[in-house]
Amino acid sequence: MHRxxxxxxxxxxxxxxxxxxxxxxxxxxxxxxxxxxxxxIRNRDIVLEMLHQRExxxxxxxxxxxxxxHGRTTAASEVLIAFGKTETGIxxxxxxxxxxxxxxxxxxxxxxxxxxxxxxxGSLVTIxxxxxxxxxxxxxxxxxxxxxxxxxx
Amino acid sequence: MIKKDLELLVSLQDIDLMAExxxxxxxxxxxxxxxxxxxxxxxxxxxxxxxxxxxRYERLRAKLKRAIVPVKNDICLGCFLRQPTSIGVKGREDExxxxxxxxxxxxxxxx
Numbered sequence: 671m672h673r674x675x676x677x678x679x680x681x682x683x684x685x686x687x688x689x690x691x692x693x694x695x696x697x698x699x700x701x702x703x704x705x706x707x708x709x710x711i712r713n714r715d716i717v718l719e720m721l722h723q724r725e726x727x728x729x730x731x732x733x734x735x736x737x738x739x740h741g742r743t744t745a746a747s748e749v750l751i752a753f754g755k756t757e758t759g760i761x762x763x764x765x766x767x768x769x770x771x772x773x774x775x776x777x778x779x780x781x782x783x784x785x786x787x788x789x790x791x792g793s794l795v796t797i798x799x800x801x802x803x804x805x806x807x808x809x810x811x812x813x814x815x816x817x818x819x820x821x822x823x
Numbered sequence: 824m825i826k827k828d829l830e831l832l833v834s835l836q837d838i839d840l841m842a843e844x845x846x847x848x849x850x851x852x853x854x855x856x857x858x859x860x861x862x863x864x865x866x867x868x869x870x871x872x873x874x875x876x877x878x879r880y881e882r883l884r885a886k887l888k889r890a891i892v893p894v895k896n897d898i899c900l901g902c903f904l905r906q907p908t909s910i911g912v913k914g915r916e917d918e919x920x921x922x923x924x925x926x927x928x929x930x931x932x933x934x
Contacts, residue, residue, distance in 0.1 A: 712933045716830055720837040727841060727861045728854030738853075742840040744833040747895040747933050765854055779900060780840055780889045788847050795851050 671789040673797070673822040679776075679790060680820060682813040683708050684752035689773070694762045698725075698739055701752045701775040711777065716745045721775075731764025735808075736798045740776035740791060749778040749786055751794075753816060755808065772798070772807050829891075829920055831872045832880055833931055836891050838865045839884070876920075883928060891929040902926035 684704045691697035698721050706714045724730060724741045731737040752775040759769030774794050778787040797803050803819065810816040842861060849855050869877050883890035892901035897911050904925040906914070914921045915932045922929055 709934075713830065713833075716833055716837070719834050720841070723838055723861060723864060724841060726864060727845070727848075727857045730853060732852055741837065742844075743837045744891050744893055744931050745933065747893050747900060779893060780836065781892070781900065788844070788851075791848075791851055 671786065671793040673793065673820060676790060676793045676797075677817055677820045679749055679751045679786070680753065680817060681708075681750065684710075684750060685813045685816060686752075686754035687811050689754040689756040689760075691756070692758065692760060694725075694760060697737075697754070697756075697760050697762070697770075697773060698722075698775070701739070701754050701773060704752045705746075705750065705775075705777060710748070710750055711743070711745050713745045717741075717743050717777065720745075725763075729763040729765065731762035731770050732795065732798070733764055733766035733768065734798070734801075734804060735759065735768060735771040736774075736804065737762050737764065737770040737772070738774045738776060738791065738794055738798075740778075742778045742780055742782075742787065744780050746777050746779045749776070749782050749790065751776050751790065755810070757808075772804060774798075828872055828876055829929070829931065831868065832876065832891055832929070835865065835868050835872065835877075835880065836884075836889070838868065880929070887926065887928055889928060891931050892923070892926075893933045894930045895933045899923040899926065899928065899930060901928040906930065 691700045705711045711717050720741045720743045730739045754773045759771050762770040845855050880890045897906050902925045
C-alpha cells in the first residue's frame, strides 16, 4: 500500500503525542478510548476483549520499541488507526523484551472495503522496520509532522 | 439476556476472524505462539452461549462466512441493503436478534 493511501486511515483525533499509560493494559485502553470518545466503535468492552484475545494469541509488540495492537471486530464499521507514543517506554511482552515507545492501534470491521486491513498492517511493519522512521516518530509532537512522516514527506 | 447473547456472539466472531488470519499475521512478523490458548478461549466462550444460538451462528458462518455484521446508518454491512426503519428502532434496543431480510446475517447496530 502506498504511504499516501495509508495516511487516509489516520485521524487527528486518534493521535496522542504523550501517552499517560505506564502499563500494557493501560496503553491499550488509552488508545482504544480515543475510538470510543469519537464514537468510531459502539461497544468498548467488546473491542477491549478482542484486543485482549489478540495479545493472548501473541504480543503485538513487534520489537524495536514498536507495538501494533490490532484486530477485526464486529463492533466497528471502518478501518482506522490510532497512534500514541511515550518517551518512558512501556513493558509490552514484546518479542525482543524491550519496552515499547511507539503504538499503532489498527481496528477493522469484519469485512473491509477493498480488503485494506492486511495491506495496512504490512505497510506499517515496513515503515517501522526502518530505524530512521522510528527515530523521527519518537520526536513528533503534533499531528501535522506525524502525518507528513506517514506520507513519506 | 438477548443483548448479552448477541454481544457474546460478537466476541466469538471476533476470535474466529482473528483465527482466520493467523497465517497472514505470522507472515507479517507477528507472534502467534498463543494459538492454542486462543482456541481454548474460543471453546470456553462458545460454551457460555446457548447451544441453539451457537448452532445458528455456525450454520450462518459456514454459509456466508460472516454470521453477524454491523449495521451503520441502517445499512447492513454484509450485503449493503438498507434495513427497514421499524427494525432499526427495535434492533438498537437489542430486544431480540434481527437478521437482514436480504442476506440472512444477524445484525449488530453500531449507532
